[in-house]
Amino acid sequence: MGLFADAVAEQKGANTVWERWIQMMDMGGKSKAGPSINLQSAFRVSAALACMREISQGLAQVPFKVMQDYQEGGLSRKRAVREHPAYKVLAVQPNSWQTPFEFMETMGLHASLGNAYAFKTFYRGQIAEVFVLDPSRVRVKQEEDWSLSYFVRGTSGDEKPVPASSIWHLRGPSWSGFMGLDLLNLAREALGLSVALEESAAGLHSNGVRPSGVYSVSGSLNPDQHSKLVAWLKKEAVASPHSPMVLDRDAKWISTAMTSVDAQHKEMRDQQTEEVCRFFGVLPSIIGYTGDKANTYASAEVMENAHKVRTLGRWYKRVQDSANLNILTDKDRESGHYTKFISNALMASSAKDRIEFLSRALGSGGSPAFMSPDEVRALEDLDPMGGEAAKLPPRVAAKPEPQNQP
Numbered sequence: 001m002g003l004f005a006d007a008v009a010e011q012k013g014a015n016t017v018w019e020r021w022i023q024m025m026d027m028g029g030k031s032k033a034g035p036s037i038n039l040q041s042a043f044r045v046s047a048a049l050a051c052m053r054e055i056s057q058g059l060a061q062v063p064f065k066v067m068q069d070y071q072e073g074g075l076s077r078k079r080a081v082r083e084h085p086a087y088k089v090l091a092v093q094p095n096s097w098q099t100p101f102e103f104m105e106t107m108g109l110h111a112s113l114g115n116a117y118a119f120k121t122f123y124r125g126q127i128a129e130v131f132v133l134d135p136s137r138v139r140v141k142q143e144e145d146w147s148l149s150y151f152v153r154g155t156s157g158d159e160k161p162v163p164a165s166s167i168w169h170l171r172g173p174s175w176s177g178f179m180g181l182d183l184l185n186l187a188r189e190a191l192g193l194s195v196a197l198e199e200s201a202a203g204l205h206s207n208g209v210r211p212s213g214v215y216s217v218s219g220s221l222n223p224d225q226h227s228k229l230v231a232w233l234k235k236e237a238v239a240s241p242h243s244p245m246v247l248d249r250d251a252k253w254i255s256t257a258m259t260s261v262d263a264q265h266k267e268m269r270d271q272q273t274e275e276v277c278r279f280f281g282v283l284p285s286i287i288g289y290t291g292d293k294a295n296t297y298a299s300a301e302v303m304e305n306a307h308k309v310r311t312l313g314r315w316y317k318r319v320q321d322s323a324n325l326n327i328l329t330d331k332d333r334e335s336g337h338y339t340k341f342i343s344n345a346l347m348a349s350s351a352k353d354r355i356e357f358l359s360r361a362l363g364s365g366g367s368p369a370f371m372s373p374d375e376v377r378a379l380e381d382l383d384p385m386g387g388e389a390a391k392l393p394p395r396v397a398a399k400p401e402p403q404n405q406p
Helices: 003-013 017-023 039-043 046-060 085-092 100-111 188-206 223-239 260-280 297-326 330-334 351-361 373-379
Strands: 064-072 075-080 115-123 126-133 138-142 148-153 159-162 167-171 213-216 252-255 337-341
Touching: 039 046, 039 188, 046 100, 046 188, 046 260, 046 297, 064 085, 085 100, 085 126, 100 115, 100 126, 100 167, 100 297, 115 138, 148 167, 167 297, 188 260, 297 337, 330 337, 351 373
Parallel strands: none
Antiparallel strands: 064 075, 064 337, 115 126, 115 167, 138 148, 148 159, 213 252
């Protein structure tokens, strides 16, 4: 079986992308908190998995197309190049078993941890398909002449060289310039402490949830008295759980509500959620963590817009630049082709704010226009109309305020 066939067989052997990753039992490294951190243990940290999903699904939910800038009638235009082979690969069908969403989700999932790889196949010199490779089976070496060599380990365990021209390498933030930073290694202590805290809380429940209080009486109870007292407590608790209890035999109710140790445990778990989010560059509120403060609609909208710009916007730029270099050819780029996430609707703020901005850009409200109708259309990925639409609109005087009649 050839190298590519091995890689494809490995992909088809897993039921889902998530199962394939969870089955990958990397040895990982032991954290100071105790737990060893590998893919399986990292996925058990809900904050880490949520951040990875926000990045990967944020990339996958937006159409990714091949576009072209060109001149027509003296106007600059842009269009989606549906006849381009790369358009089919990125926007229609990457390979025989993945949808564009699934392919980009997997690439984003891998890249969020440092590096993602896809194997490219060609037909008559044109790209035909792309197949996601398991990052744990890919080794990258920088040669003396600064070129990169790629080696892929197939299902048989044999490692074979693969031409760099057949690999799409999508890197996360990089120090070396040719390999993305290993996030699992960098965040080992934060993830290890998160796992340890989770296991500590689970251990408490595995031994039986702590009761809300203790009913203490003076003296000792014989078995019959103990049974009657337990039955009475159960009856009273069910019949009137919020009513005050009348106690006899010099009895006392000792509450075992949350202690300072419990509060500290919760505070540490909250801190680790924030720490994990910092490693991934995702705002905590985006994964559902708000701390002790409830989000208002206004604050949630602000955080959502910040996520689109500070997290997704940067990933869109990273993937676009990488695809331009690895999926398109020199000839494509010279003729004005480029890849683009069609994210205007997603990246826009509220519809009301966007309409207000575009209206002011066209001179609404008496302020001078600073954009032409065609420039506004370009922001919405619409072709220009030309003619008067290519010019700045004349300034329109603001309507005078109505005067109150005496």
